[in-house]
Amino acid sequence: MGREAGRPAPRRCGTLEPLRRGPAARRRRPSRETGMTVNRDRMHPVFSRPVCPSNELPRISPGVGAETAPATLATPVVVRGVRQSYDGREVLRGVDLIVERGSFHGVIGSKYAGKTTLVEIIQGVRRCEAGTVELLGRPPLPRDPRLLARVGIQPQDTAFFSRATVWEHMLTVAAIFGASGARAEQIFNSFGLARVRNSRVERLSGGERRRLAVASAMVHRPEVLFLDEPTADLDAEARHDLVELLGTVREEDATVVYTTHYSEEAERLCDVVSVLEGGRTVASGSPAALIAGADGGSSVLLPGATDFLDTVTGLASVARAEAASDGLVVHVRDVGEAFAALSAAGVPVGGAQVHGPTLEDAFIELTEKEHES
Secondary structure, three states, X not given: OOOOOOOOOOOOOOOEEEOOOOHHHHHOOOOOOXXXXXXXXXXXOOOOOOOOOHHHOOOOOOOOOHHHOOOOOOOOEEEEEEEEEEOOEEEEEEEEEEEOOOOEEEEEOXXXXXXXXXXXXXXXXXXXXXXXXXXXXXXXXXXXXXXXXXXXXXXXXXXXXXXXXXXXXXXXXXXXXXXXXXXXXXXXXXXXXXXXXXXXXXXXXXXXXHHHHHHHHHOOOOOEEEEEOOOOOOOHHHHHHHHXXXXXXXXHOOEEEEEEOOHHHHHHHOOEEEEEEOOEEEEEEOHHHHHHOOOOOEEEEEOOOHHHHHHHHOOOOEEEEEEEOOEXXXXXXXXXXXXXXXXXXXXXXOOOEEEOOOHHHHHHHHHHHHHHO
């Protein structure tokens, strides 16, 4: 999924690029170990200096290793009344969000709902126009290296040391945050990166790069971990594999803020889900509570009815329908009434499979109500 429409790119995220000749080269300096250079004007705030020998590596929090950073009892994330506009369009309209310690908190919303804008404001990458934000009991701006050491960030556009090997990249990030080599090895292996250990980062597949991005954000055992659309733009297999790995993040005892437009992922992974729509938080609660509070009804899979989409969508007893690879999925309020109407319309119902309401049903109902209000 791309960035919100009209949202300017923050002046923070850059790529580490190969050495170039010509005028551009005067603005870049190669590292001593990898032969890589850094565009200093386009770097993520975490990477405040280029790759360099380990004894010269910048530390996010000098003297405070990230693995021994002191814990705090403050609520990890508190957002109140945050507003933000781009090109005259209000993207966030007084958003409130509270993320409790130890939770896996999902923020779901449709494309351009403002999810990435919100988390970038919480992280301190952007300054909001109105409202207040606290991250681990402190304002995220002005930036404080001691706070950065306690936070892990996997942005949509992750900066990599692209010409380094995967393992070199991991060691470099670990050294920047003061994490041990043993910890780097442990998280590296747990994310299935051992088989590409000696490959250059620039040659990784999309799924492998996303695994490396999440592992890099976790290497220093952050108190708060931000995962911004980690499965976006992945193929089905890579997405499935990454979701399986994300399920193990709970073992790290971190508070997780997880943005996604896949409601089924949020239902599976999250303790709490906040629904962002129209620039506002329209609902927040456990997936089970959101499902129970909605009138989402049930979904019915009709294996032999793919060609009847237009007929089905015209029935009053059908809320909506969409074609799937294994048939037609029909969302209904009353199963008995729907089956009677389907049969009367000549729609084949043989082999039908009925499923209870899901978080997606609740999400659609909540967002429809927001548009009607």
